[in-house]
Amino acid sequence: MEKTDGNVSESGNEMTLDSVRDSLIRQEDSIVFSLIERAKFRFNSPTYQESNHYASIPGFSGSLIRFFVKESEFLQAKAGRYQNPEEHAFFPDELPPSSVPPHTFPLVLHPAAASINVNNKIWDFYFNKFLPLLTVPGDDGNYATTASSDLACLQAISRRIHYGNFVAEVKFRDAPHDYEPAIRAQDRDALMKLLTFEAVEEMVKKRVAKKAMTFGQEVSLNSTESKGEYKVDPPLVSRLYDEWIMPLTKLVEVEYLLRRLD
Numbered sequence: 001m002e003k004t005d006g007n008v009s010e011s012g013n014e015m016t017l018d019s020v021r022d023s024l025i026r027q028e029d030s031i032v033f034s035l036i037e038r039a040k041f042r043f044n045s046p047t048y049q050e051s052n053h054y055a056s057i058p059g060f061s062g063s064l065i066r067f068f069v070k071e072s073e074f075l076q077a078k079a080g081r082y083q084n085p086e087e088h089a090f091f092p093d094e095l096p097p098s099s100v101p102p103h104t105f106p107l108v109l110h111p112a113a114a115s116i117n118v119n120n121k122i123w124d125f126y127f128n129k130f131l132p133l134l135t136v137p138g139d140d141g142n143y144a145t146t147a148s149s150d151l152a153c154l155q156a157i158s159r160r161i162h163y164g165n166f167v168a169e170v171k172f173r174d175a176p177h178d179y180e181p182a183i184r185a186q187d188r189d190a191l192m193k194l195l196t197f198e199a200v201e202e203m204v205k206k207r208v209a210k211k212a213m214t215f216g217q218e219v220s221l222n223s224t225e226s227k228g229e230y231k232v233d234p235p236l237v238s239r240l241y242d243e244w245i246m247p248l249t250k251l252v253e254v255e256y257l258l259r260r261l262d
Ligand SMILES: C=C(O[C@@H]1C=C(C(=O)O)C=C[C@H]1O)C(=O)O
Pocket: 021, 167, 195, 196, 197, 198, 200, 201, 204, 245, 246, 247, 249, 250
């Protein structure tokens, strides 16, 4: 049977640190593939110009990427995307209600998780720091496809980072007596220390680089030799995890734990 990626289909009791980590490992595939897609295109700066952008959109002021993400989220909200506690919108204000019958996702998380959204920080590092490293400078005119592939990257990265809520919940359930004093003292540093596993982080960095090599190689029928050229730079994918994805996942974990006893 096909293996799925959605851990919320598990009831809260079946969820373990191992099963949550398995989901994070599967989500690495989605992230690496989305990066490969975005790296096909040039940087394409007209996609991001806040004013004087190449086409002014009637009824909208702002960049093409904002327009694309807002309108996509509007549609996806109606289709029920944000009913899933794994999903967080980049522009959550003024989203329409879902138009589809509700699905009852198992109640795993403390309700405080609903108030945690670090997408502003994701938006900032992705566009201002990461994208210039991922793409070749220049302009190939594919602005709408560029925006579409940015959205795929943003959503995959956001889902992974907010999965920190589930990681924190299982860590808390495994050792409530370790976490409770730090939560009562609202001690961020102590919580950060408790939830950090450096050896796991080292493995993650190595594995995502290996995935970038594996998924990003040219596959040809005639030769099995890789020329050492990859569609996305493997050390850059490690760096994405090291500098941004893992620190923000841990920030979500801390934010969740601080509210876990409310
Ligand atoms: C996600 C976890 O929590 C922390 C964050 C990690 C990550 O973002 O990959 C890895 C190890 C931990 O330091 C975990 O323990 O698996």
